[in-house]
Amino acid sequence: MNRFATFISLLLLLGCSDGSSDEKPKTMAGIIDAAGPADWREPNPEQTLYMLLESGTVVFELAPEFAPNTVENVLTLVANRYFDGLSINRVQENYVVQWGDPQAGTPQRRIHELGDTLTAEFYRDAQGLDFVTLESRDAYAEQVGFVSGFPAGNDGSRAWLTHCYAMLGVGRDIAADSGNGTELYVVIGHAPRHLDRNVTLIGRVIHGMELLTTLPRGGAQLGFYETAGERVPIQAIRMASDVPESQRIPVELLRTDTPTFQNLVESRRNRQEEWFVDPAGRIGICNVPLPARLIRPDDN
Amino acid sequence: MNRFATFISLLLLLGCSDGSSDEKPKTMAGIIDAAGPADWREPNPEQTLYMLLESGTVVFELAPEFAPNTVENVLTLVANRYFDGLSINRVQENYVVQWGDPQAGTPQRRIHELGDTLTAEFYRDAQGLDFVTLESRDAYAEQVGFVSGFPAGNDGSRAWLTHCYAMLGVGRDIAADSGNGTELYVVIGHAPRHLDRNVTLIGRVIHGMELLTTLPRGGAQLGFYETAGERVPIQAIRMASDVPESQRIPVELLRTDTPTFQNLVESRRNRQEEWFVDPAGRIGICNVPLPARLIRPDDN
Structure with missing residues (x-):
């Protein structure tokens, strides 16, 4: 040969x-x-986020059709430079990469006019969506398909984004309304579909996934990094529309x-x-x- | 707080x-x-492999119930030190890590008494297996469950291992019998179940997955590394039973x-x-x- x-x-x-x-x-x-x-x-630059890491830029498309209030909260946080200088604090094998304020709970950062809580947007009314059905025997949902480029589930009355690889979600505490968008995560492994309808998903990564999936895994419980030195600095998160057009990533x-x-x-x-x-x-x-x-x- | x-x-x-x-x-x-x-x-040390990388050891449990001949071939290759000094040549995002001889096709390595081809073991008779059924509406198989710790599918007559995260398989060329065990891969992302019954699966990773999932992704087509320098050296692959008991990883x-x-x-x-x-x-x-x-x- x-x-x-x-x-x-x-x-x-x-x-x-x-x-x-x-x-x-x-x-x-x-x-x-x-x-x-x-x-x-081309995704709407006002619904597109850039996360600048030392290794490069991760690009997200947001999904306001499913989580309008949470997306708005995150955009406000971004506009206020909330995430700049924070870090990726958790990388759990075959599960999630998660970032936010490692001092959360000892409020170090002002979240401006926003509240600590936000009504959950775990699902929405299925009516009014252009739901492109996928014929598939899904383990978790009666019906699955796509809405505006996002994978979704549907039970006839409610529709929700599904936790596939690369989806972007909002970490929360016990209370359903405790996820205000200050703590975000991306699915990096096999789809953890048991999280569907239990967390607000707000979009997905459309470029740069490997910058997240190749990060060292955290050694503490749930994949949190054990030391501050292991955390991965976030230089900034920006709306694409706030970046000069010549510097945008044309996905x-x-x-x-x-x-x-x-x-x-x-x-x-x-x-x-x-x-x-x-x-x-x-x-x-x-x-x-x-x-x-x-x-x-x-x-x- | x-x-x-x-x-x-x-x-x-x-x-x-x-x-x-x-x-x-x-x-x-x-x-x-x-x-x-x-x-x-404890897995049988004669059906357990250690892959020694510079970063640590990946441990595999083999599944001779499903692929007796392929497992035997791989064990013969291992016994003959076939893999020692070869490399991981392909890391494709959300898909597989694959290793073998980067000069495959210009046969650099003797494969000893083994042949270039080997009859595929994509599935086996469902009879004679202790199949523990999982109640689940699976997208790909009529029935799914577990056999001796491995995830499996079943259509009533045939049974096969399923391509879940961490499964170990045998790369092949177009011909079904072209996978002789010299080229191996591990699933590192969302389960590529379309490969079920198209490739011989021979086991799974039981320790050290993060050594594979965090590897840099390859920039060439299909995630192959573009240069020899990017390849990840494999120091050795050994049967656990060939490693002194004091040096084994007690999984x-x-x-x-x-x-x-x-x-x-x-x-x-x-x-x-x-x-x-x-x-x-x-x-x-x-x-x-x-x-x-x-x-x-x-x-x-």
Whole structure:
């Protein structure tokens, strides 16, 4: 086997191909290559956050459709520079990365006009949402699907964001209203769906996940860092709209309300790549990819 | 709020408690504390592998019930020091860590009496297994449960290991029989269940997962490292039984065929901790914890 064959062989390990074909694309790579401008969207810069770490920038898209008051609270905290100089204090293996004020409880930071408590937004009325249903036998919800690019559950009357990998949530104490947005977390492992409807989710990471997932795990209970020196400083959290346009990270996201997205879902439900011997014929809500990419300069 | 209250508050964020109570324990922590010696088992040292990295040791338990020939091949490779001096070559975000010979295809390493191919062991006869069923509406399998501590699926005639976080599998090329055990991977993110019955799974990580999950992600296609210098050297892979007993890592595992384990599953299906507002009443196969712990010296 020559070097070229080796390269191809490596590409094929664990079931990927480049999807190049003259036919209608049937692989994720092919579908994304064939997607047109209308299949992509740019997140609203007023609903997009940048978390600046020494290692780089994590980008979040917020979900005000599901948690309008909590999103507003977080945006107010961000506008007031609440998170600047705080730190990531907890990294628990296969669970969450969590940040906020390590001195929480001895209120070091003013939270300005905001209250200590905030009515929970664990779910909302299912009415009035453009809910794109995913046919799937979900372990946790009667119905699952996508709303404006976010994975969601639905029981006919209520709808909620689901705790898939990369989702952004609001830590809280025992009281349901104790999460005011000063303590935030991201899911870094297998979806902890038992948290659905028990915590307010407010968005998801759309760029830079690996800056969170590769952080050292904390050695104290629940993955908190044992010493102040281990904490990971947060230089700043900013709304994208507060960052000069030339310095923004130009992420665009594949829309989830299009035929292209439906093709993508079906291509993942029944994998067409030659590598697959026994395509599942099924798919889970947290297994559906939500493609994001950086807009190349020549696309502008 | 004083410092003590703050500490308690931190513990409770995201729904954990210490489970201490005079009643029958209803939390994972309480159930584990109350478990007796018969609830735990030590893995067979002849079916246990140590992967020695510069950062520490990853411990695997093998699953010969599901993949007898592949496990035997891997044990032969290990006995012949096949993996010593090779490297981790691929770390793909929310997917897998994969290792083997980066020069694969230009056969640098003798694989001794073994062949390049090996009949796939993607599933086995469901008969003859002690299959502990988990009541769960699984997206991918008709029935799920546990066999000898491993998560598994079952369609009435066939049974297979499921691609949950921490499972250990055998990379392959297009041909189903092209995975001979020289290329191995571990699931590091959300369960890629579409791989079930498409790859031979041979075990799981029972200690040291964070040594794999925190590795830098590879920048080339599929998460392969772009340069030789990025690869993570594997000092050695050894059978535990080939390591002097005094140097072994004394992991013990909670049995999955006991009333204690059933209590654990139910405690996770319906979370009793005060923090939960809306216990799910449901659980997924890859959400059931499989507790492992180090035996303390005074337990011996």
